[in-house]
Amino acid sequence: MASHRFGEESGPSHHHHLPYALPHMLSSNFLNQEGSSFDFGELEQAIVLQGVKKINNDHDKKQPLIYSSSSTVRPAATLEMFPSWPIRFHHHTPVGSSKSGGGGGEESTDSGSAANTVSTTAPESPVSTKPSSSDHHHLQPPQMDGAGGFSQTHQTAGRQTPEKRREPGSDSNKAVDAKTLRRLAQNREAARKSRLRKKAYVQQLESSRIRLTQLEQDLHRARSQGIFLGGGGVAGGSISSGGAIFDMEYARWLDEDLRHMSELRTAVQAHLTDGDLRVIVDAYISHYDEIFRLKGVAAKSDVFHLITGMWATPAERCFLWMGGFRPSDLIKMLISQLDPLTEQQIMGIYGLQQTSQQAEDALSQGLEQLQQSLIDTIANGSINDSMHHMAVALGKLANLEGFVRQADNLRQQTLHQLRRILTVRQAARCFLVIGEYYGRLRALSSLWASRPREALQMADDNSCQTTTDLHMVQSSQNQFSNF
Amino acid sequence: MQEAILYRSDRLPTAASAGGSAAPPPENINSTLRELVAENALVVFARKGCCMCHVVKLLLHGHGVNPTIVDIDEQNEADIKNDLSRILGGGVDGANSGKSGAAAVVPQFPAVFMGGELFGGLEEIMGAHISGELVPRLREARALWL
Numbered sequence: 001m002a003s004h005r006f007g008e009e010s011g012p013s014h015h016h017h018l019p020y021a022l023p024h025m026l027s028s029n030f031l032n033q034e035g036s037s038f039d040f041g042e043l044e045q046a047i048v049l050q051g052v053k054k055i056n057n058d059h060d061k062k063q064p065l066i067y068s069s070s071s072t073v074r075p076a077a078t079l080e081m082f083p084s085w086p087i088r089f090h091h092h093t094p095v096g097s098s099k100s101g102g103g104g105g106e107e108s109t110d111s112g113s114a115a116n117t118v119s120t121t122a123p124e125s126p127v128s129t130k131p132s133s134s135d136h137h138h139l140q141p142p143q144m145d146g147a148g149g150f151s152q153t154h155q156t157a158g159r160q161t162p163e164k165r166r167e168p169g170s171d172s173n174k175a176v177d178a179k180t181l182r183r184l185a186q187n188r189e190a191a192r193k194s195r196l197r198k199k200a201y202v203q204q205l206e207s208s209r210i211r212l213t214q215l216e217q218d219l220h221r222a223r224s225q226g227i228f229l230g231g232g233g234v235a236g237g238s239i240s241s242g243g244a245i246f247d248m249e250y251a252r253w254l255d256e257d258l259r260h261m262s263e264l265r266t267a268v269q270a271h272l273t274d275g276d277l278r279v280i281v282d283a284y285i286s287h288y289d290e291i292f293r294l295k296g297v298a299a300k301s302d303v304f305h306l307i308t309g310m311w312a313t314p315a316e317r318c319f320l321w322m323g324g325f326r327p328s329d330l331i332k333m334l335i336s337q338l339d340p341l342t343e344q345q346i347m348g349i350y351g352l353q354q355t356s357q358q359a360e361d362a363l364s365q366g367l368e369q370l371q372q373s374l375i376d377t378i379a380n381g382s383i384n385d386s387m388h389h390m391a392v393a394l395g396k397l398a399n400l401e402g403f404v405r406q407a408d409n410l411r412q413q414t415l416h417q418l419r420r421i422l423t424v425r426q427a428a429r430c431f432l433v434i435g436e437y438y439g440r441l442r443a444l445s446s447l448w449a450s451r452p453r454e455a456l457q458m459a460d461d462n463s464c465q466t467t468t469d470l471h472m473v474q475s476s477q478n479q480f481s482n483f
Numbered sequence: 484m485q486e487a488i489l490y491r492s493d494r495l496p497t498a499a500s501a502g503g504s505a506a507p508p509p510e511n512i513n514s515t516l517r518e519l520v521a522e523n524a525l526v527v528f529a530r531k532g533c534c535m536c537h538v539v540k541l542l543l544h545g546h547g548v549n550p551t552i553v554d555i556d557e558q559n560e561a562d563i564k565n566d567l568s569r570i571l572g573g574g575v576d577g578a579n580s581g582k583s584g585a586a587a588v589v590p591q592f593p594a595v596f597m598g599g600e601l602f603g604g605l606e607e608i609m610g611a612h613i614s615g616e617l618v619p620r621l622r623e624a625r626a627l628w629l
Binding site: 351352355356358359361362363365366367369370373399402403405406409410413414416417420 | 532533534535537538541542545605606609610612613614615
């Protein structure tokens with residue numbers, strides 16, 4: 001719904017958008033329901049100007065006139081708008097927290113009649129629940145000061161509080177009418193303009209967001225495809241979207257991973273039976289089988305996307321081997337984290353480290369041979385023979401898919417073997433360690449990306465910053481050491 | 484020491500060969516290959532210059548075994564595939580006519596034969612290597628003596 005969206009967008013401290021959001025929310029929520037001829041212009045301009053007043057305090061004189069005029073011009077208007085909302089002068093929903101209400105309170109100190117207060121604040125009450133609490137708190141204090149407690153004003157709405165209200169122009173009804181009508185029109189205009197402005201801004205935001213995601217996708221494809229096409233050969237839409245699809249699936253897999261991790265964590269802490277734990281551990285293995293399957297599919301459509309690691313975070317990319325993690329590195333990391341192990345298990349783990357290392361070396365050498373062969377093919381094409389050589393080169397490139405598949409197969413086999421060597425409980429802790437490790441590696445990427453860049457002058461600040469970051473990483477390491 | 488047998492038609496005994504026909508009669512190919520597979524504990528069929536095949540060789544050498552490597556040319560590839568699948572189909576053509584193509588397994592290269600049977604490709608070798616099954620199987624097939 002539009003109102004929800006606006007609420008979300010304006011939530012995080014976009015204070016001056018909120019007043020603009022309110023009239024729109026009102027119109028989308030209530031006007032349709034009403035279907036009456038009630039003119040929101042007055043209501044909106046009142047609310048708009050309340051918000052505007054927070055920004056610039058120029059509208060003091062206008063508001064009281066509006067309120068009084070709204071009561072004189074359309075005494076029953078507010079009643080029409082909220083038939084279910086009891087307009088009782090002596091009763092007010094304890095709004096207290098609403099910025100708009102608070103604004104109304106402050107403004108309404110200027111107007112002379114309780115009716116005005118009620119008529120303006122009543123409709124604001126339902127609205128006041130919509131703005132985010134952050135905005136409440138921000139705008140609440142000033143209002144409270146000015147109104148001497150808005151809720152008080154509300155609660156005692158039955159009483160007129162002339163001493164809190166200032167009505168320079170409302171002494172005589174005739175003067176009020178003339179000036180009021182003019183101001184009314186001006187305010188209506190202002191409200192209309194602000195509504196249009198807000199609408200334009202939101203539309204601009206939406207289109208920029210769409211453009212941004214499109215740019216990101218294009219960049220993605222261009223990067224992965226540009227290596228062998230010489231960069232300039234980005235053929236726009238004809239590039240396979242296999243990479244983009246895989247990225248989406250990988251993101252989903254990461255979310256799933258978090259879920260599995262928390263399940264594992266609670267399972268380990270809850271001291272479940274081995275049988276129950278086994279189910280959870282096996283589910284996690286299937287989860288990893290799934291990503292290897294997805295990578296296999298992606299390798300068919302866009303192997304370069306996988307090999308260059310554009311689907312992974314920069315820090316992970318740093319350690320990338322054939323489109324993924326290096327199994328022997330994982331085993332080495334685990335050896336230090338997996339105490340206590342039986343002697344047989346220790347031998348098994350070291351054996352696994354050795355065999356995975358051998359397999360990695362064999363695959364790496366095979367890839368080197370492919371690269372060398374490719375270099376020869378590309379370098380030795382004569383002018384006459386170039387197409388033939390290109391065809392041969394393409395054929396050789398096709399082998400890359402095989403290498404990535406074999407590397408993923410190695411990773412998968414390594415994880416399965418790990419599961420076989422360890423007991424169920426050890427395996428659960430082991431997978432927690434693995435998940436935690438890669439979570440930190442990804443977090444490291446984010447921290448690195450957001451580190452302050454002012455090099456020279458801010459060098460001290462930089463070191464402070466990284467120290468803080470290190471503390472963050474170390475604090476989570478303390479949990480880690482519990483294993 | 485490893486021998487690389489180059490699969491060339493002129494090396495095969497031609498019992499009743501036609502004139503200039505490059506392809507020897509099927510039964511002969513079959514028997515040669517059959518002998519090859521049966522008599523050698525470890526046979527690897529590999530395309531020439533194939534990098535995947537190179538990986539298989541490296542892994543096996545790492546275990547100290549000396550497989551019999553059959554280098555395959557582009558021209559022979561299809562024939563050999565047919566022959567191997569016929570061998571794997573489990574018998575002479577006549578006996579298999581009932582099974583038609585359902586039982587025929589077309590091996591992908593590199594193809595590893597251990598103890599006369601198809602063990603698999605690089606994926607299977609890798610899996611067995613990691614799980615620790617490879618060494619026992621090699622010993623079983625008498626490819627490994629220690």
